Amino acid sequence: MKNSLILFLFSLLIISCKPPVTEADLAKINGYWEIQKVELPDGEKKEYKVNETIDFFSVKDQKGFRQKVMPQLNGTYLTNDIKEIVKISKEKGTYFINYATNYGKWKEEVIEIQDSVLILKNKNNLEYHYKRHLPFSIK
Template sequence: MMKKTAVLFIAFISFTACKEKVKPENISKINGYWEIEKVNLPDGNEKNYKINETVDYFEVKNDSGFRKKVTPQFDGKYLVNDEYEKVKVVIEDEKIFLEYATEYSKWKEEVLEVSDEKLVLKNEAEIEYEYKRPTPFSVK
Protein backbone atom coordinates (compact mmCIF):
# COMPACT_ATOMS: atom_id res chain seq x y z
CA MET A 1 0.00 0.00 0.00
CA MET A 2 2.82 2.37 0.89
CA LYS A 3 4.52 1.74 -2.50
CA LYS A 4 1.31 2.60 -4.39
CA THR A 5 0.93 5.85 -2.42
CA ALA A 6 4.56 6.78 -3.10
CA VAL A 7 4.18 6.05 -6.83
CA LEU A 8 0.98 8.13 -7.03
CA PHE A 9 2.65 10.98 -5.15
CA ILE A 10 5.67 10.96 -7.48
CA ALA A 11 3.40 10.85 -10.54
CA PHE A 12 1.40 13.80 -9.19
CA ILE A 13 4.55 15.83 -8.49
CA SER A 14 5.92 15.02 -11.94
CA PHE A 15 2.67 16.04 -13.63
CA THR A 16 2.37 19.33 -11.75
CA ALA A 17 6.06 20.13 -12.13
CA CYS A 18 5.86 19.69 -15.90
CA LYS A 19 3.19 22.34 -16.26
CA GLU A 20 5.11 25.37 -17.41
CA LYS A 21 4.44 28.65 -15.65
CA VAL A 22 3.21 31.51 -17.82
CA LYS A 23 6.01 34.00 -18.38
CA PRO A 24 5.46 37.76 -18.81
CA GLU A 25 7.26 37.69 -22.17
CA ASN A 26 4.62 35.26 -23.50
CA ILE A 27 1.69 37.62 -22.85
CA SER A 28 1.97 39.02 -26.38
CA LYS A 29 0.72 35.61 -27.60
CA ILE A 30 -2.71 36.61 -26.25
CA ASN A 31 -3.08 39.11 -29.08
CA GLY A 32 -5.50 38.14 -31.80
CA TYR A 33 -8.66 36.09 -32.17
CA TRP A 34 -9.70 33.31 -29.75
CA GLU A 35 -12.79 31.13 -29.58
CA ILE A 36 -13.92 29.13 -26.56
CA GLU A 37 -13.37 25.43 -27.03
CA LYS A 38 -14.25 24.17 -23.54
CA VAL A 39 -15.31 25.43 -20.11
CA ASN A 40 -14.22 23.48 -17.02
CA LEU A 41 -16.46 24.02 -13.99
CA PRO A 42 -15.21 23.77 -10.38
CA ASP A 43 -17.41 20.70 -9.75
CA GLY A 44 -15.52 18.75 -12.44
CA ASN A 45 -18.16 19.11 -15.16
CA GLU A 46 -17.19 20.53 -18.52
CA LYS A 47 -19.01 22.11 -21.42
CA ASN A 48 -17.65 21.73 -24.95
CA TYR A 49 -18.33 24.30 -27.66
CA LYS A 50 -18.50 23.11 -31.26
CA ILE A 51 -19.86 26.35 -32.74
CA ASN A 52 -19.36 29.88 -31.42
CA GLU A 53 -21.46 32.83 -32.45
CA THR A 54 -18.80 35.22 -31.17
CA VAL A 55 -15.02 35.21 -30.91
CA ASP A 56 -12.86 37.17 -28.45
CA TYR A 57 -10.31 39.56 -29.91
CA PHE A 58 -7.44 40.66 -27.63
CA GLU A 59 -5.04 43.51 -28.25
CA VAL A 60 -2.50 44.05 -25.46
CA LYS A 61 0.61 46.25 -25.67
CA ASN A 62 2.79 47.42 -22.78
CA ASP A 63 0.60 45.54 -20.27
CA SER A 64 -2.68 47.18 -21.27
CA GLY A 65 -5.19 47.02 -24.06
CA PHE A 66 -8.68 45.70 -24.73
CA ARG A 67 -10.85 42.66 -25.43
CA LYS A 68 -13.78 42.74 -27.86
CA LYS A 69 -16.45 40.25 -28.82
CA VAL A 70 -16.58 39.94 -32.61
CA THR A 71 -18.91 37.94 -34.84
CA PRO A 72 -17.46 35.76 -37.61
CA GLN A 73 -19.01 36.31 -41.05
CA PHE A 74 -19.38 33.86 -43.95
CA ASP A 75 -16.77 35.73 -45.99
CA GLY A 76 -14.09 35.06 -43.35
CA LYS A 77 -14.19 38.61 -41.91
CA TYR A 78 -15.47 39.71 -38.49
CA LEU A 79 -18.34 42.02 -37.62
CA VAL A 80 -17.28 44.41 -34.84
CA ASN A 81 -19.04 47.02 -32.72
CA ASP A 82 -17.90 49.78 -30.36
CA GLU A 83 -18.20 47.67 -27.19
CA TYR A 84 -14.96 46.55 -25.51
CA GLU A 85 -13.41 45.76 -22.15
CA LYS A 86 -10.23 47.49 -21.01
CA VAL A 87 -7.53 44.96 -20.13
CA LYS A 88 -4.54 45.40 -17.86
CA VAL A 89 -1.88 42.72 -17.30
CA VAL A 90 -0.99 42.37 -13.61
CA ILE A 91 1.54 40.08 -11.90
CA GLU A 92 0.65 38.97 -8.36
CA ASP A 93 2.47 36.26 -6.38
CA GLU A 94 4.28 35.11 -9.55
CA LYS A 95 0.95 34.61 -11.35
CA ILE A 96 -0.26 36.61 -14.34
CA PHE A 97 -3.76 38.07 -14.36
CA LEU A 98 -5.83 39.98 -16.87
CA GLU A 99 -7.83 42.69 -15.11
CA TYR A 100 -10.90 43.83 -17.03
CA ALA A 101 -12.91 47.01 -16.64
CA THR A 102 -16.03 48.43 -18.23
CA GLU A 103 -18.12 51.32 -17.06
CA TYR A 104 -20.32 48.75 -15.28
CA SER A 105 -17.94 46.24 -13.73
CA LYS A 106 -14.39 45.13 -12.88
CA TRP A 107 -13.04 41.56 -12.65
CA LYS A 108 -9.91 39.52 -13.30
CA GLU A 109 -8.84 36.20 -14.75
CA GLU A 110 -5.64 34.25 -14.16
CA VAL A 111 -3.67 33.25 -17.26
CA LEU A 112 -3.02 29.54 -16.72
CA GLU A 113 -1.61 28.83 -20.18
CA VAL A 114 -0.80 30.78 -23.30
CA SER A 115 0.79 29.58 -26.52
CA ASP A 116 0.39 30.29 -30.22
CA GLU A 117 -2.61 27.92 -30.38
CA LYS A 118 -4.06 27.69 -26.85
CA LEU A 119 -5.18 30.09 -24.13
CA VAL A 120 -6.54 29.05 -20.73
CA LEU A 121 -8.02 31.61 -18.35
CA LYS A 122 -9.51 31.05 -14.87
CA ASN A 123 -11.94 33.51 -13.33
CA GLU A 124 -12.56 34.31 -9.66
CA ALA A 125 -15.35 31.68 -9.53
CA GLU A 126 -12.72 29.02 -10.42
CA ILE A 127 -14.20 28.48 -13.89
CA GLU A 128 -11.55 27.70 -16.54
CA TYR A 129 -12.04 28.81 -20.13
CA GLU A 130 -10.01 26.96 -22.77
CA TYR A 131 -9.64 28.90 -26.01
CA LYS A 132 -8.25 27.94 -29.40
CA ARG A 133 -7.47 29.98 -32.48
CA PRO A 134 -10.56 30.10 -34.70
CA THR A 135 -10.52 28.37 -38.05
CA PRO A 136 -11.62 30.80 -40.76
CA PHE A 137 -14.50 29.62 -42.87
CA SER A 138 -15.91 30.85 -46.13
CA VAL A 139 -18.96 30.04 -48.24
CA LYS A 140 -17.66 31.41 -51.53
Protein backbone atom coordinates in the same frame (compact mmCIF):
# COMPACT_ATOMS: atom_id res chain seq x y z
CA MET B 1 -1.30 -1.67 -5.31
CA LYS B 2 1.99 0.03 -4.50
CA ASN B 3 2.93 0.30 -8.19
CA SER B 4 -0.47 1.80 -9.00
CA LEU B 5 -0.02 4.44 -6.32
CA ILE B 6 3.45 5.33 -7.58
CA LEU B 7 2.19 5.56 -11.16
CA PHE B 8 -0.72 7.76 -10.05
CA LEU B 9 1.55 10.12 -8.11
CA PHE B 10 4.03 10.31 -10.99
CA SER B 11 1.20 11.08 -13.44
CA LEU B 12 -0.12 13.78 -11.13
CA LEU B 13 3.34 15.33 -10.93
CA ILE B 14 3.72 15.36 -14.73
CA ILE B 15 0.27 16.93 -15.27
CA SER B 16 0.79 19.63 -12.66
CA CYS B 17 4.20 20.68 -14.04
CA LYS B 18 3.17 23.30 -16.57
CA PRO B 19 5.81 25.87 -17.36
CA PRO B 20 5.03 29.18 -15.66
CA VAL B 21 3.63 32.02 -17.73
CA THR B 22 6.35 34.55 -18.55
CA GLU B 23 6.16 38.18 -19.58
CA ALA B 24 7.28 37.17 -23.09
CA ASP B 25 4.32 34.75 -23.31
CA LEU B 26 1.86 37.61 -22.84
CA ALA B 27 2.32 38.79 -26.45
CA LYS B 28 0.66 35.54 -27.54
CA ILE B 29 -2.66 36.77 -26.19
CA ASN B 30 -3.10 39.07 -29.20
CA GLY B 31 -5.55 37.82 -31.78
CA TYR B 32 -8.73 35.80 -32.01
CA TRP B 33 -9.62 33.15 -29.40
CA GLU B 34 -12.50 30.68 -29.50
CA ILE B 35 -13.75 29.06 -26.32
CA GLN B 36 -13.56 25.25 -26.30
CA LYS B 37 -14.77 24.40 -22.83
CA VAL B 38 -15.32 25.62 -19.30
CA GLU B 39 -14.19 23.49 -16.38
CA LEU B 40 -16.14 23.94 -13.16
CA PRO B 41 -14.50 23.58 -9.74
CA ASP B 42 -16.17 20.17 -9.22
CA GLY B 43 -14.51 18.84 -12.41
CA GLU B 44 -17.63 19.06 -14.57
CA LYS B 45 -16.99 20.36 -18.09
CA LYS B 46 -19.14 22.32 -20.49
CA GLU B 47 -18.03 21.79 -24.10
CA TYR B 48 -18.54 24.38 -26.85
CA LYS B 49 -18.81 22.82 -30.32
CA VAL B 50 -19.86 25.95 -32.25
CA ASN B 51 -19.34 29.56 -31.22
CA GLU B 52 -21.29 32.45 -32.71
CA THR B 53 -18.89 34.92 -31.10
CA ILE B 54 -15.18 34.80 -30.36
CA ASP B 55 -12.87 37.01 -28.33
CA PHE B 56 -10.42 39.38 -29.97
CA PHE B 57 -7.55 40.63 -27.78
CA SER B 58 -5.33 43.57 -28.67
CA VAL B 59 -2.67 44.22 -26.01
CA LYS B 60 0.53 46.25 -26.16
CA ASP B 61 2.73 47.12 -23.19
CA GLN B 62 0.28 45.12 -21.04
CA LYS B 63 -2.66 47.43 -21.90
CA GLY B 64 -5.35 47.13 -24.52
CA PHE B 65 -8.83 45.71 -25.03
CA ARG B 66 -10.93 42.59 -25.53
CA GLN B 67 -13.85 42.63 -27.93
CA LYS B 68 -16.52 40.09 -28.88
CA VAL B 69 -16.69 39.54 -32.63
CA MET B 70 -18.78 37.34 -34.92
CA PRO B 71 -16.94 35.52 -37.72
CA GLN B 72 -18.56 35.74 -41.14
CA LEU B 73 -18.41 33.28 -44.04
CA ASN B 74 -16.32 35.70 -46.12
CA GLY B 75 -13.51 35.75 -43.52
CA THR B 76 -14.46 39.11 -41.96
CA TYR B 77 -15.80 39.81 -38.46
CA LEU B 78 -18.84 41.76 -37.29
CA THR B 79 -18.72 43.66 -34.02
CA ASN B 80 -20.83 46.05 -32.01
CA ASP B 81 -17.76 48.17 -31.18
CA ILE B 82 -18.06 47.50 -27.42
CA LYS B 83 -14.58 47.00 -25.97
CA GLU B 84 -13.52 45.87 -22.53
CA ILE B 85 -10.44 47.73 -21.33
CA VAL B 86 -7.65 45.29 -20.44
CA LYS B 87 -4.60 45.71 -18.22
CA ILE B 88 -2.26 42.85 -17.38
CA SER B 89 -0.81 42.77 -13.90
CA LYS B 90 1.53 40.49 -11.98
CA GLU B 91 0.78 39.48 -8.41
CA LYS B 92 3.10 37.13 -6.50
CA GLY B 93 4.55 35.72 -9.72
CA THR B 94 1.14 35.17 -11.37
CA TYR B 95 -0.23 37.17 -14.29
CA PHE B 96 -3.81 38.45 -14.31
CA ILE B 97 -5.93 40.08 -16.98
CA ASN B 98 -7.87 42.95 -15.40
CA TYR B 99 -11.02 43.97 -17.28
CA ALA B 100 -13.00 47.19 -16.95
CA THR B 101 -16.23 48.39 -18.53
CA ASN B 102 -18.77 51.04 -17.59
CA TYR B 103 -20.63 48.26 -15.76
CA GLY B 104 -17.93 46.61 -13.69
CA LYS B 105 -14.39 45.39 -13.09
CA TRP B 106 -13.07 41.85 -12.77
CA LYS B 107 -9.92 39.85 -13.34
CA GLU B 108 -8.88 36.43 -14.57
CA GLU B 109 -5.70 34.52 -13.81
CA VAL B 110 -3.61 33.47 -16.81
CA ILE B 111 -3.11 29.75 -16.16
CA GLU B 112 -1.51 28.88 -19.49
CA ILE B 113 -0.73 30.62 -22.75
CA GLN B 114 0.83 29.10 -25.83
CA ASP B 115 0.60 29.81 -29.55
CA SER B 116 -2.75 28.01 -29.81
CA VAL B 117 -3.87 27.52 -26.18
CA LEU B 118 -5.17 30.03 -23.63
CA ILE B 119 -6.52 29.05 -20.21
CA LEU B 120 -7.97 31.68 -17.87
CA LYS B 121 -9.46 31.23 -14.40
CA ASN B 122 -11.91 33.60 -12.72
CA LYS B 123 -12.56 34.28 -9.02
CA ASN B 124 -15.17 31.49 -8.95
CA ASN B 125 -12.50 28.97 -10.05
CA LEU B 126 -14.08 28.49 -13.47
CA GLU B 127 -11.41 27.65 -16.03
CA TYR B 128 -12.01 28.92 -19.54
CA HIS B 129 -10.12 26.93 -22.19
CA TYR B 130 -9.63 28.71 -25.51
CA LYS B 131 -8.07 27.70 -28.80
CA ARG B 132 -6.69 30.06 -31.40
CA HIS B 133 -9.43 30.90 -33.88
CA LEU B 134 -8.53 30.37 -37.52
CA PRO B 135 -10.50 32.51 -39.97
CA PHE B 136 -12.44 30.72 -42.66
CA SER B 137 -13.86 31.78 -45.97
CA ILE B 138 -16.07 30.23 -48.62
CA LYS B 139 -14.53 32.39 -51.37
